[in-house]
Amino acid sequence: MHIIFGGAFNGKRQYVKEHMGLESIAWLEGELPNPGDNAVIAGLEHWIRAQLEQDHSEQEILGAISTLANSTGERIWILTDISRGIVPIDPLEREWRDVTGRSYQYLFGQAQRITRIWYGIPQTLKGDGRDEHLHENRR
Amino acid sequence: MVPGQLIFVSGGVRSGKSTYAESLVRQANAKRNVYIASGVARDQEMAERIGRHQQDRAQDGWWTIEQPRQLSEALPLIHENDAILWDCVTTWLANELYDGVEEGNLCADTPGCMEQKWQELKNTIDALREQALTIVIVSNELLDEPLVAPAYQQWLGTIHQWLASRADQAFEMDNGLAIRRK
Known part of the structure; x- marks a missing residue:
């Protein structure tokens, strides 16, 4: 399980296409594959948003994400940071950021590798013995 | 002539990016330090703040060029061996996208408008680099x-x-700390 993380329009998808050799893997935008399927999952925040708009609870959303994350198969998650803006007044907007943030935290804990992309420049945040943190990355 | 060093510095509000960028320019030990400012005063407080910054820099030997849009207009004012600080991309972009608002044809809504400005910007940055x-x-x-x-x-x-791909060095500023990404 590998996470590619960063702000919007930072070149995350391009990085995955150019550097990860994924000729035969399904690419999903804003939807989840069936548990056990190999896939690149992009636009998870849009999927979460749609679930909330359809009145699914945080528990259901996190449940679906963890079931997928814990199933067999190779998956690359392209996660867009939406955490650094102003906290909005609208409850759905707030809930969206909350649930997205908690989902990302869960996935960061599970991932073997996390690569942050800053305007096309990769940085290993976790995994592969190249952690830039001096202390061990804890689960 | 060898192209000049291109250094990209990005950070949050009050992350210390301008101060750090100024220090990079000083370190270049150029004949002249040039500050290209793209911010436009929209109220009295901003006008005073810009004026204060201009005075501070003038006392410190900086040459200021006000260039809210069309960076290429600054090009003839640049001498060989200048060190340049352009502050900043975000205000320039807003000014260019809102260009034409008074005439009722906003650049942001005109097909091809911003594409042309973007091509011009790339050419200008490459040309500035040849000079400075x-x-x-x-x-x-x-x-x-x-x-x-x-x-x-x-x-x-x-x-x-x-900019990150073109630059010789790229920094992300975090609360006064310059994290070198390239």
Whole structure:
């Protein structure tokens, strides 16, 4: 399980296409594959948003994400940071950021590798013995 | 002539990016330090703040060029061996996208308009680099939140990615700490 993380329009998808050799893997935008399927999952925040708009609870959303994350198969998650803006007044907007943030935290804990992309420049945040943190990355 | 150093510095509001960028320009030990300012005063407080900054820099030997749009107009004013600080991409982009608002044909809504300005900007930055010893370009981190102005943010991402790939050095500023990414 590998996470590619960063702000919007930072070149995350391009990085995955150019550097990860994924000729035969399904690419999903804003939807989840069936548990056990190999896939690149992009636009998870849009999927979460749609679930909330359809009145699914945080528990259901996190449940679906963890079931997928814990199933067999190779998956690359392209996660867009939406955490650094102003906290909005609208409850759905707030809930969206909350649930997205908690989902990302869960996935960061599970991932073997996390690569942050800053305007096309990769940085290993976790995994592969190249952690830039001096202390061990804890689960 | 060897092209000048291109250095990209990006960070959040009050992250210390301007101060750091100024120090990079000083380190270049150029004959002249040039400050290209793209900010436009929209109220009295801003006008005073800009004036104060201008005075501070003038006392410190800086040469200021006010260039809210069309960076290419600054090109003839640049001497060989200048060190340049351009502050900043985000205000320039807003000014260019809103160009034409008074005439009722906003650049942001005109097909091909921003594309042309973007091509001009790339040419200008390459040309500035041919002239100058060092050019430091400052910008803001505005892409780590849900999209509020998608067209603006998409352009900003495009520009930042180009700058990061073109630059000799790229820094992300975090509370006064310059994290070198390239």
